[in-house]
Amino acid sequence: MVYRAICYGLIGFGSLCFVIVLYDQLYGSPVRTRIEGLVEAVKFWEKTDEIEEAEDSNSTLSEIQQVIDLQRSTIYEEMIDYQFPNGGYSIYCSKLEDLVMESDGNPMRSIIVTTWRSGSNFLGRILAAHPGVFYHFEPLSDFDVVQIRGPPLAGPAMTNLRAVMNCEYANAGHHIEWVKTHPWIFQVNPPLGTQCQAHESICYNRRFLSEMCKLFPFQLVKLIRLRLHIVQELLADKKLAVRLLLLVRDPRGTLQSRKHTPFCQRGRDCVDAGLLCADLVSDYNAAVELQNKYPSTFRVLRYEDLCAEPYKQVEELFQFYGLNFHPNVKKFLDTHTKTDTGNEFSSYRNSKTAPFHWRQDLDFEEVEEIQHHCLVAMKHWGYVPALNVSHQREFNPVTDYTI
Ligand SMILES: *[C@@H]1O[C@H](CO)[C@@H](O)[C@H](O)[C@H]1NC(C)=O
Numbered sequence: 001m002v003y004r005a006i007c008y009g010l011i012g013f014g015s016l017c018f019v020i021v022l023y024d025q026l027y028g029s030p031v032r033t034r035i036e037g038l039v040e041a042v043k044f045w046e047k048t049d050e051i052e053e054a055e056d057s058n059s060t061l062s063e064i065q066q067v068i069d070l071q072r073s074t075i076y077e078e079m080i081d082y083q084f085p086n087g088g089y090s091i092y093c094s095k096l097e098d099l100v101m102e103s104d105g106n107p108m109r110s111i112i113v114t115t116w117r118s119g120s121n122f123l124g125r126i127l128a129a130h131p132g133v134f135y136h137f138e139p140l141s142d143f144d145v146v147q148i149r150g151p152p153l154a155g156p157a158m159t160n161l162r163a164v165m166n167c168e169y170a171n172a173g174h175h176i177e178w179v180k181t182h183p184w185i186f187q188v189n190p191p192l193g194t195q196c197q198a199h200e201s202i203c204y205n206r207r208f209l210s211e212m213c214k215l216f217p218f219q220l221v222k223l224i225r226l227r228l229h230i231v232q233e234l235l236a237d238k239k240l241a242v243r244l245l246l247l248v249r250d251p252r253g254t255l256q257s258r259k260h261t262p263f264c265q266r267g268r269d270c271v272d273a274g275l276l277c278a279d280l281v282s283d284y285n286a287a288v289e290l291q292n293k294y295p296s297t298f299r300v301l302r303y304e305d306l307c308a309e310p311y312k313q314v315e316e317l318f319q320f321y322g323l324n325f326h327p328n329v330k331k332f333l334d335t336h337t338k339t340d341t342g343n344e345f346s347s348y349r350n351s352k353t354a355p356f357h358w359r360q361d362l363d364f365e366e367v368e369e370i371q372h373h374c375l376v377a378m379k380h381w382g383y384v385p386a387l388n389v390s391h392q393r394e395f396n397p398v399t400d401y402t403i
């Protein structure tokens with residue numbers, strides 16, 4: 001009897017300790033926000049399939065048909081003088097139909113992998129200036145302010161990504177609901193933005209989105225929530241034939257920009273220097289491997305290098321993609337790289353100074369704190385530490401790197 005009481009006592013005490021440890025793990029402050037972020041994100045993708053779409057009425061169907069027919073002929077006209085690779089860049093296509101999913105072709109697919117506030121709005125807009133591009137601007141945005149580094153979110157994220165790359169919107173209900181309250185996600189895709197403005201009633205229709213997407217010979221996806229070591233499996237998929245670009249930025253510039261980004265404050269993944277720089281190291285290790293394994297379909301670009309020589313870098317990038325440098329792209333660069341206007345999200349900037357605002361904006365104490373977490377990441381990617389405040393204000397923070 002006494003033994004039994006002691007035994008229950010011990011079990012009780014053990015359980016109490018367990019609960020305390022668990023409580024601390026779950027609700028101790030940094031871990032707590034992290035878990036809350038994950039739980040929210042898991043809820044998001046679980047809901048994805050529940051959103052049913054009403055059956056399309058005949059008038060909806062005929063409106064979709066009209067818009068699609070018009071878009072098809074617009075693309076055809078825009079692409080009339082296009083130089084198809086014809087075997088160049090290992091891309092075997094000689095006419096538009098070869099690249100159009102609607103006619104059973106296989107489009108040129110490209111993915112930009114990066115993180116919040118690393119220059120990808122600028123780069124995405126440059127590439128999307130090409131009239132044959134359908135720009136999937138962060139198809140994982142409905143996961144909210146969460147960085148995906150493995151299970152449980154990596155699986156559903158990859159499923160969604162593969163669907164997007166095949167223009168399958170049938171299960172994209174949750175993402176589409178998200179876009180309704182974040183409409184710029186469609187607006188930064190120029191042809192989609194234009195059609196959505198003129199035909200609001202079909203803009204969020206899944207059939208419309210799939211058919212529209214399938215007209216475009218170049219599919220561009222930008223990802224800021226999924227790390228390279230997860231996305232890389234797409235490079236092995238011969239049918240998708242993806243070209244993958246990792247866009248990297250100095251963590252001091254990224255974090256300075258995030259300070260002015262209100263949504264960032266909702267997630268630790270967006271404000272914590274240690275997490276950002278652990279991701280930069282993880283991306284570096286993955287990049288070293290991929291550069292060897294897929295030299296013609298994987299590439300790295302630093303935002304600072306893009307800004308220093310936008311014409312040269314973009315031209316090289318178009319060669320990498322197997323895309324012709326379209327006059328619209330040159331026009332975009334001419335008008336968007338020379339003056340600073342607009343807000344934080346604007347892609348108009350003086351590209352010579354844009355990457356380096358942090359040198360004036362951040363206190364040396366803030367820079368020191370970031371550098372404390374980021375020395376390895378900065379060494380890998382060729383970013384020089386600032387030594388004191390006067391050094392910080394005028395030094396060149398960018399040097400060479402090798403992968
Ligand atoms: C829609 O069109 C189909 C085929 O033309 C027709 O059978 C059906 O009655 C139409 N439905 C409505 C609601 O007009």
Ligand SMILES: *[C@@H]1O[C@H](CO)[C@@H](O)[C@H](O)[C@H]1NC(C)=O
Nearest residue numbers: 386387388389390391392395
């Ligand atoms: C800051 O660092 C630079 C470079 O090491 C050095 O030359 C300079 O004297 C330092 N300035 C101050 C105020 O410590």
